[in-house]
Amino acid sequence: MRFLTLGIVMSFPLLDLFVTARFARWSGVPMWMWLTGSAIAGLCVLTHERVQFRTRTLAAFRGDQSLMRGLLDSGRRVLAGMLLLVPGILTDVMALVLLLLPINQRGGFDPQPVTAGRTPYRRDRRTLDGDYRRID
Numbered sequence: 421m422r423f424l425t426l427g428i429v430m431s432f433p434l435l436d437l438f439v440t441a442r443f444a445r446w447s448g449v450p451m452w453m454w455l456t457g458s459a460i461a462g463l464c465v466l467t468h469e470r471v472q473f474r475t476r477t478l479a480a481f482r483g484d485q486s487l488m489r490g491l492l493d494s495g496r497r498v499l500a501g502m503l504l505l506v507p508g509i510l511t512d513v514m515a516l517v518l519l520l521l522p523i524n525q526r527g528g529f530d531p532q533p534v535t536a537g538r539t540p541y542r543r544d545r546r547t548l549d550g551d552y553r554r555i556d
Contacts (some may be wrong), residue, residue, distance in 0.1 A: 436508030443509050455507045462504030462515070469497045496521070 444451040476490030496518055503515035 432510075433506070433508065436506075436510045440507070440509045454509065454512075458504050458507070458512045458515075462501045465497060465501035465504060465519075469494060469501060472497075 440454055441451055444454055473490075473494045476494060477487075480487040480490050500515040500518040503511045503518070
């Protein structure tokens with residue numbers, strides 16, 4: 421059973437490249453353009469997510485957003501970026517499905533962030549004026 425699983429896992433990249441070659445021949449676009457285009461898209465997704473991960477983590481620490489929500493979004497995007505880096509049309513389709521899933525997007529049907537017994541941190545735009553005097 422484990423040899424069958426190993427065979428399936430080892431043959432998937434070959435099947436993916438075969439499907440990519442057939443699709444490139446059918447569409448008339450060279451195969452190298454498909455592969456480099458998806459690799460560039462994967463690098464763009466990963467670099468963008470590197471910046472966004474820090475922002476989401478800091479928002480979770482402040483209490484603006486749930487930590488699990490940020491981790492799920494980041495993990496989904498990192499996995500999609502890695503799938504875009506793997507050469508082949510099948511992995512690109514899987515990556516696009518991951519990117520298009522409406523998981524944890526701000527919407528009416530999605531779960532809202534839950535804070536632990538406190539309201540989310542909101543910044544007031546008011547300024548406090550006063551005098552300062554040091555007492556020793």
